[in-house]
Amino acid sequence: MDTSAPAPLPPPPGAQQPHGLHLELALQLLEQSGREAPSGEAGSTVWLQSLIDALVELSSRDALTGLSNRRTFELALAREIDRVARSGEPALLLTLDVDYFKQVNDTHGHTAGDLVIQAVSRALAETVRPMDLVARVGGEEFSIVLPNCPAAFGPQVAERIRTRVEREAVTIAPGQSIGVTISIGGAFAPQWVRTTPRLWMDRADVQLYRAKNEGRNRCCLEAAAVSQVSAEEKGLLFATSQFQGLE
Amino acid sequence: MSSATHAGAGARITAITSGKGGVGKTFVSANLAAALARQGQRVLVLDADLGLANLDVVLNLYPKLTLHDVFTGKTTLDDAILPAPGGFSVLLAGSGMIEYSRLTPAVRDLLHDVVVRVRPRFDHVLLDTGAGISDVVLYTVSLADEIVIVATPEPTSLTDAYATIKVLAANQARRSIRLLVNQSQRAGEARAIRNQLQLVVDRYVNTTLDEPLTIELLGDVPLDTSVREAVLRRELLLDAWPGSAAAQALVAAGARLLGA
Numbered sequence: 204m205d206t207s208a209p210a211p212l213p214p215p216p217g218a219q220q221p222h223g224l225h226l227e228l229a230l231q232l233l234e235q236s237g238r239e240a241p242s243g244e245a246g247s248t249v250w251l252q253s254l255i256d257a258l259v260e261l262s263s264r265d266a267l268t269g270l271s272n273r274r275t276f277e278l279a280l281a282r283e284i285d286r287v288a289r290s291g292e293p294a295l296l297l298t299l300d301v302d303y304f305k306q307v308n309d310t311h312g313h314t315a316g317d318l319v320i321q322a323v324s325r326a327l328a329e330t331v332r333p334m335d336l337v338a339r340v341g342g343e344e345f346s347i348v349l350p351n352c353p354a355a356f357g358p359q360v361a362e363r364i365r366t367r368v369e370r371e372a373v374t375i376a377p378g379q380s381i382g383v384t385i386s387i388g389g390a391f392a393p394q395w396v397r398t399t400p401r402l403w404m405d406r407a408d409v410q411l412y413r414a415k416n417e418g419r420n421r422c423c424l425e426a427a428a429v430s431q432v433s434a435e436e437k438g439l440l441f442a443t444s445q446f447q448g449l450e
Numbered sequence: 451m452s453s454a455t456h457a458g459a460g461a462r463i464t465a466i467t468s469g470k471g472g473v474g475k476t477f478v479s480a481n482l483a484a485a486l487a488r489q490g491q492r493v494l495v496l497d498a499d500l501g502l503a504n505l506d507v508v509l510n511l512y513p514k515l516t517l518h519d520v521f522t523g524k525t526t527l528d529d530a531i532l533p534a535p536g537g538f539s540v541l542l543a544g545s546g547m548i549e550y551s552r553l554t555p556a557v558r559d560l561l562h563d564v565v566v567r568v569r570p571r572f573d574h575v576l577l578d579t580g581a582g583i584s585d586v587v588l589y590t591v592s593l594a595d596e597i598v599i600v601a602t603p604e605p606t607s608l609t610d611a612y613a614t615i616k617v618l619a620a621n622q623a624r625r626s627i628r629l630l631v632n633q634s635q636r637a638g639e640a641r642a643i644r645n646q647l648q649l650v651v652d653r654y655v656n657t658t659l660d661e662p663l664t665i666e667l668l669g670d671v672p673l674d675t676s677v678r679e680a681v682l683r684r685e686l687l688l689d690a691w692p693g694s695a696a697a698q699a700l701v702a703a704g705a706r707l708l709g710a
Contacts, residue, residue, distance in 0.1 A: 430583055430617045432609050439650045440612060441605055 221246030226254065233257050236266075265339040267317060268324035276338035279348050280400040286350065287392040295352040295424075297361055298407040299387040302419040304343040307383065315375035319383055322373040330367045331360075346407075354391055354431070361387045361422035369420065384420035386411060391425065460569035461494070464576050464707065465594035468601065469610025471581030474632040475600045476508050477681060478671070478700070479578040484536030484688040485704025491573040493538035494531065496564070498590040499580035500557070506542045509534050510684035516544030521560050527567055536686045541568070553585035561586075565593045574707075582610075583617050592622055598668055598707075602633045603643060612647060619655050619663045628668040630703060633677075640670030669703030671696050 243249035263275040308316040336348045372380040388411025414423040468475045486493045497505040519525040534540045601611040618624040631640035644667040656662040674696035680687040
C-alpha cells in the first residue's frame with residue numbers, strides 16, 4: 204500500500220486517520236527506521252494491530268544496533284528469573300563491554316565508535332543461540348541472557364563470544380580497520396530460587412569488574428551456583444569414619 | 451539479613467526444614483511442639499509445606515478449616531487455629547494448597563501476614579516447611595528467627611542439608627543454624643555428623659563469608675522402633691511412648707531450644 208503521502212497533506216479520508224486517530228508521526232517513525240508499512244486495509248483493525256506491533260517492535264530495539272534495548276532486556280531477565288524459580292533450569296547472564304572504547308572514540312572519532320559498536324553487536328548476535336537474548340544496555344555495554352545453559356558450558360560459551368569479537372577486524376574507514384576486544388562477566392541464576400533482576404545483574408557486574416581488573420579481554424564467571432554440592436565437598440562430607448562403621 | 455518479623459515482642463519463630471524429604475521433619479516438628487508445650491509454652495505449629503502438607507496426617511486431624519481457607523478469606527485466622535493432641539495449636543495447610551506452591555507476591559504477602567498475626571499470641575511458633583529449597587521454603591525460612599535443619603545420617607540427606615546450609619548462608623546471611631539428627635544409629639553419631647558438616651562449611655562456605663557460620667547440634671534422636679509404631683498409629687511419640695529413647699531425645703531438644 205502507499206505510505207509515501209507526506210505528513211502535512213491531508214490523508215485520504217479514513218485511511219491515515221481512522222477513528223480520528225493522529226497516526227502520521229507513528230507512520231513516519233516506521234518509515235524512517237526502515238520498517239515496512241502496516242499491512243492490511245488502511246484503517247482496519249488488522250492494519251491498526253500491525254501498526255501497533257511495528258511500534259512495539261521499534262520501541263524494544265536499540266536504534267544503532269538493532270539489538271534488544273535495555274527495556275526489553277529487563278523484561279526478559281524478569282521472565283527468565285520466573286522460569287528458573289519454577290523449573291530449576293540453569294540460566295546464565297553475561298554482561299560485557301568493549302575494552303578501551305573511549306580511546307576508540309578519542310582517536311578515531313564517534314563515527315568509528317558507532318561502527319565498532321555495530322560490528323561487536325553483529326558478532327554477538329551471530330555467536331549465540333536463537334533462544335538467547337542479546338541487548339545493548341548502555342553505550343559500549345551489552346548483556347546476554349542465556350536460558351537453559353548448563354553450568355559446565357558457561358565458560359565455553361563466554362570464551363566463544365570473546366574470541367569471536369577478538370577475531371573481528373572493524374573497518375572504520377576505507378582501507379582502515381581496527382581490532383577491539385571485550386571483557387565478559389557472568390553469573391548463573393540460583394536454581395529454584397527467586398532472585399531479583401537487580402541482584403542478578405549486580406552479580407554479573409562484579410565478575411565484569413574482575414575481568415577488567417585482571418587485564419581485560421577475558422571472561423570471569425561466578426563460581427558454581429550455591430545450591431550445588433561439588434564432588435570435592437561431598438568427598439569431605441563423607442570422609443569421616445562414621446560412614447565406614449555403618450552396615 | 452534480619453527477619454521481617456523480628457521487631458516487637460512475641461513468639462520466637464523457628465523454621466524446621468530439611469533439604470531432603472522423608473527425614474521425619476513433620477514428625478520432629480509435632481513432637482518438638484509437644485515437648486515445648488510440656489514446658490508450659492504456648493506453641494503453634496504452622497504447616498508451611500504448602501504443596502504437600504501432611505501435619506494433619508501425622509496428628510490424625512481432619513480439619514474443616516485450613517490455611518487455604520484463611521488465604522481465600524473463607525475463614526478467620528482465629529477459627530483456623532486448632533488445638534492439637536499434645537497441648538499445642540496447629541494451623542494446617544490442608545490439601546488444595548498446591549496453587550500456593552509457587553512464591554507469587556500474593557503467597558508471600560499472605561505467609562508474611564499470617565506469621566505477623568500469630569506472633570503476639572504464642573511463645574513459640576514452629577514453621578514446618580516443605581522439603582527442598584524451593585522459593586516458598588526459602589521465603590518461609592526467611593521469616594524465622596532461627597533455623598533447625600533435620601537430617602538423617604544418610605549421605606543423601608546430609609548432602610541436601612549441606613546444600614540448604616550453603617543457600618541460607620549466601621541468600622539470607624544466616625550465621626547460625628541448628629542441626630537435629632534423626633534416626634541416628636549409635637552414640638556420638640550426631641556429634642560426628644555435626645562436626646563433619648562444620649568442617650565442610652568451614653572449608654567451602656566460611657571462606658566466602660565475612661563472618662563464619664556455625665552449626666549447633668540441637669538434638670540426636672536415635673533410631674527407635676517406637677517411632678514407627680507411633681507414626682503408624684498416628685499418635686505423638688511423646689504421648690504414645692514418652693519413655694522411649696527417641697521421645698527423651700526430643701524432650702531434650704525442646705529444652706535446648708528453650709534455653710537459647
